[in-house]
Amino acid sequence: MSTARMRRVDEAIRQVLGDAVAGDLKDPRVGFTTVTDVRTSPDLRHARVYVSVLGSRGGAGGVSTQSEREHTLAGLRSAHGFLQARLAGELHLKRTPTLEFFYDDTTDRALRVEELIEEQARAAS
Numbered sequence: 001m002s003t004a005r006m007r008r009v010d011e012a013i014r015q016v017l018g019d020a021v022a023g024d025l026k027d028p029r030v031g032f033t034t035v036t037d038v039r040t041s042p043d044l045r046h047a048r049v050y051v052s053v054l055g056s057r058g059g060a061g062g063v064s065t066q067s068e069r070e071h072t073l074a075g076l077r078s079a080h081g082f083l084q085a086r087l088a089g090e091l092h093l094k095r096t097p098t099l100e101f102f103y104d105d106t107t108d109r110a111l112r113v114e115e116l117i118e119e120q121a122r123a124a125s
Contacts, residue, residue: 006040012091013047014038017099020086021051021076029075031068036104040097047097050104051076063111069103076101 018035032054040047053064053072064072076083080099088096 006042009044009093010038010040010047013040013049013087013097016087016090017049017083020083024086025075025079025082027075027079029071030079031072033072033076036106044093044095044097047099049076049099049101051101052104052107063108073101073103 014035014037017038021030021033021035034052034054035049036052037050038047039050051072053069055064055068084096084099087093087099
């Protein structure tokens, strides 16, 4: 499968899962979660699903705690069958990949860089 086609498949999976997580998943362990990326194996047997989790405390730039991340990932793993069935029903792929969920710390790193820049700006004033 071509790289461009794989990117389209990954994006379609990300969209379906994102919609399902945001609107249809009722597990209380899964709070405000965004599907940030999907990487599917070339044979479509496996998909690594990356998610970000907004912290419930609201402060600290929205960064989630380790506990919130673990609970969210446990909830997503528990909903694996539901999410995989949703993919099969909407995308009609040759195979429906087995989903693996991972925390995407990109947002945390970006918030930390922003915090460091603000600290430097305050120190320079």
